[in-house]
Amino acid sequence: MTTEQVLVTAAGLAGAAFVAWFFWFKRSEGVMASTVSDGYQEQMILVKGGYTPDTIRVAAGRPVRLLFRREETAACSEQVVLADFGKSAPLPMGAVVPVEFMPGEPGEHEFTCQMGMLRGRIIVEAA
Amino acid sequence: MTSTARTAATEHTGHVAGVRRPQTATVQTSTTPAGDRQAEYRALMRKWWFGAAVGAPTMILSYPWLIPGLRDIFPRGSEQLWWLWVGMGVASLAVIAYSGNQFFTGAWEALRHRSANMHTLIAIGTGTAWVYSTVALLFPQLFPSDAMTDVYYDVTVVVTALVVLGMAMEVKARGRTSEAIEKLIGLQPKTARVVRDGTELEVPVDQVVVGDIVVVRPGSKVPVDGIVIEGASALDESMITGESMPVAKTQGDEVIGATMNTTGSLRFRATKVGADTALATIVRMVGDAQASKVPIQRIVDVVSSYFTPAVVIASILGFVIWFDFGPAPAFTYATIVAVTTLIIACPCALGMATPMSLTTGVGLGASHGILIRSGDALQAAKKIDTIVLDKTGTITIGKPAVTDIVSAEGFEVDAILSMAAAAERDSEHPLAAAIVGGAAERGLTALSATRFEAVPGHGIRAWLGASRVLVGKRAFLEMNGIDASALEASAIRLADEGKTPVFIALDDRAAGILAIADPVKPDSAAAIAALRRLGLQVVMITGDNRRTADAIARQVGVDRVLAEVLPQDKANEVRKLQLEGRKVAMVGDGINDAPALAQSDVGFAIGTGTDVAIEASDVTLISGSLRGVVSAIEISRATMRNVYQNLFGAFVYNGLGLPIALGVLYPFIGLLLSPILAALAMSFSSVTVISNANRLKRFRLQEVSA
Numbered sequence: 001m002t003t004e005q006v007l008v009t010a011a012g013l014a015g016a017a018f019v020a021w022f023f024w025f026k027r028s029e030g031v032m033a034s035t036v037s038d039g040y041q042e043q044m045i046l047v048k049g050g051y052t053p054d055t056i057r058v059a060a061g062r063p064v065r066l067l068f069r070r071e072e073t074a075a076c077s078e079q080v081v082l083a084d085f086g087k088s089a090p091l092p093m094g095a096v097v098p099v100e101f102m103p104g105e106p107g108e109h110e111f112t113c114q115m116g117m118l119r120g121r122i123i124v125e126a127a
Numbered sequence: 128m129t130s131t132a133r134t135a136a137t138e139h140t141g142h143v144a145g146v147r148r149p150q151t152a153t154v155q156t157s158t159t160p161a162g163d164r165q166a167e168y169r170a171l172m173r174k175w176w177f178g179a180a181v182g183a184p185t186m187i188l189s190y191p192w193l194i195p196g197l198r199d200i201f202p203r204g205s206e207q208l209w210w211l212w213v214g215m216g217v218a219s220l221a222v223i224a225y226s227g228n229q230f231f232t233g234a235w236e237a238l239r240h241r242s243a244n245m246h247t248l249i250a251i252g253t254g255t256a257w258v259y260s261t262v263a264l265l266f267p268q269l270f271p272s273d274a275m276t277d278v279y280y281d282v283t284v285v286v287t288a289l290v291v292l293g294m295a296m297e298v299k300a301r302g303r304t305s306e307a308i309e310k311l312i313g314l315q316p317k318t319a320r321v322v323r324d325g326t327e328l329e330v331p332v333d334q335v336v337v338g339d340i341v342v343v344r345p346g347s348k349v350p351v352d353g354i355v356i357e358g359a360s361a362l363d364e365s366m367i368t369g370e371s372m373p374v375a376k377t378q379g380d381e382v383i384g385a386t387m388n389t390t391g392s393l394r395f396r397a398t399k400v401g402a403d404t405a406l407a408t409i410v411r412m413v414g415d416a417q418a419s420k421v422p423i424q425r426i427v428d429v430v431s432s433y434f435t436p437a438v439v440i441a442s443i444l445g446f447v448i449w450f451d452f453g454p455a456p457a458f459t460y461a462t463i464v465a466v467t468t469l470i471i472a473c474p475c476a477l478g479m480a481t482p483m484s485l486t487t488g489v490g491l492g493a494s495h496g497i498l499i500r501s502g503d504a505l506q507a508a509k510k511i512d513t514i515v516l517d518k519t520g521t522i523t524i525g526k527p528a529v530t531d532i533v534s535a536e537g538f539e540v541d542a543i544l545s546m547a548a549a550a551e552r553d554s555e556h557p558l559a560a561a562i563v564g565g566a567a568e569r570g571l572t573a574l575s576a577t578r579f580e581a582v583p584g585h586g587i588r589a590w591l592g593a594s595r596v597l598v599g600k601r602a603f604l605e606m607n608g609i610d611a612s613a614l615e616a617s618a619i620r621l622a623d624e625g626k627t628p629v630f631i632a633l634d635d636r637a638a639g640i641l642a643i644a645d646p647v648k649p650d651s652a653a654a655i656a657a658l659r660r661l662g663l664q665v666v667m668i669t670g671d672n673r674r675t676a677d678a679i680a681r682q683v684g685v686d687r688v689l690a691e692v693l694p695q696d697k698a699n700e701v702r703k704l705q706l707e708g709r710k711v712a713m714v715g716d717g718i719n720d721a722p723a724l725a726q727s728d729v730g731f732a733i734g735t736g737t738d739v740a741i742e743a744s745d746v747t748l749i750s751g752s753l754r755g756v757v758s759a760i761e762i763s764r765a766t767m768r769n770v771y772q773n774l775f776g777a778f779v780y781n782g783l784g785l786p787i788a789l790g791v792l793y794p795f796i797g798l799l800l801s802p803i804l805a806a807l808a809m810s811f812s813s814v815t816v817i818s819n820a821n822r823l824k825r826f827r828l829q830e831v832s833a
Binding site for chain 1: 163164166167170229232233235236237239240241242243244245246297298301414415417418419420424427428431432433435436439440443444446447450451474475478479482501
């Protein structure tokens, strides 16, 4: 093996390992939804290439209102689905769309676009 | 979370945390999904045309030495060719910036979320081709051989153009899958004629309130749901219930908003308006169902969450292997293989496979008056092998009626019915209503009894002037010394048909028999035959005695009868069938049968009219016909078949495409894919998935004639 080949092989393996780590081993702390006057736990979520923030922490047993605001034209994100709560909503560009649900037991739930390409997490914590 | 952390989190989300009131916020909605899609489609098409315009000459000029004529003007290694390629480099950069910018911004946005998608793959692929070409052009001394300094601007431009075209076609096709719901929304009339302070005026439909008296003129639409208080007409309800025949409406009948009046005039009292109307609920349910997930999707989701990064890793490893073991120039081959791998992978086909079919299938159901609640219901409905039909209200109309009249010698059938009706007019007995209703239906003039006595458990004795009329069991006539033996044979025949014979006597002679039964709906037998053709075992469940139940079963042709089942035991009977290892669907009315519907694998609530959101049901059939059950099962099967086709296609495409792009066939048959072919295949694969889903819309349902 030439020096070049050794270097390329080493760099390639390192690159592959980095890709795996970067995409598969992410764990974000998440953002705690804030409680507003009507008793809802509310969080604004920006929809642009992904969900920002993509991890939302809420307390169990109190209603949650997620406000989605889509700021891109890509058709992929035009619908948000909270499969575990049986909720979904179309997201017209530029509009703020509320999605409300009641988190039950503590646990983790995903919210995604219809194709499952964009992903976010709702972490329900014991109140 | 501490309060400081919470503040930090709020700050982190920045400008988006400011909006508090969704009520005011939603008013900002100015665009519609359809409008968004149109704009998106036009933008993508402009990008495609620009990419194509640059792409065609770029493809030719990348290999001028292959083309006679050009070969002499731009010979290999000449200075003019170098300048030509510089020009192409600039032009392809323009294509990246204009036609392909969404790949780079999309990839960047995804990267910030530590996720990867189709944009990531295309951006790295086309970007790599451009950077490689530009380095080869500007710093050829970095490459050990001249053969490596060819440029690949055509890859950048053509791939960008083709993928953009694929996206445009995808946007267009996605629009078609959601046509059904847009059509439903479009059914909503804009205005209503209401009576306020004694005058009739036209108001916007959102100003109609519950209790308003609404006027429906001939040929106009019913604006909201209500109960008819005056007038008579027939309404075309096909857009909501899927029933093609107009339905007669008169005082006391329910009307559904968005249905079309034919020739009569009606006044009705509004009972449901705004978001509570059947139409609004249907739109909401269809939207929720279309966005729900088919259970199999959860497996696909897991695959697709690993898919894109896995492709990036495969592409890196492909590069390494080709660099280490591939033919010379190794670096060039390795780059092409890496780029092709990134481009051929199509996470979109995988991601869209199930949602597209689900959206189309649920929409197809809605256009036939069938509301499929979720993807789970769809997948479950495909698997059922046994269907339990509640008798009353499902197979039968659900209201007893006079079905036969047998007259003794010397009596007219109409006379018998009017006598019986006169006697029963004030009776509380459940069969009395059927007799009185039967007389009214035949337009018989009401006689009135001067005196009557009920003999509990036996019948009724009434006097019409001087004549005495007896209505009741045979034994009741005999108690009164009347011989009914001439009617005996008819009575037995009627009882065998599951009907209740009621004897009538005038003075001291037996006059005839009225047979009372809950009539079978006209199309039940045909629908049950169709269900059996679908390979289902059909079970009828009823509280009736065995003899009546068997009689109905014979008429409609079910496989199995569960008779004398108390209402509270229906759920238990369903459970017993499930314990036999069957997948059981239950069809019932949604109220009395709610526990059985909930117990079954798939619950069908039938004939719900405006009350479409039946909690216990997985599928709601707005019309009262059993044909809807047949259609619902056919649609579920067709949709699931479509889902499997799409998934199979997407997995096979990626499963074959990726290894070929990586060059596994090269050592054997010398086949290496060009990145441009990869782009064609990739665009084609996602369009194929959507087109296949759209094919569902043309699915032909079985003809079930009454």
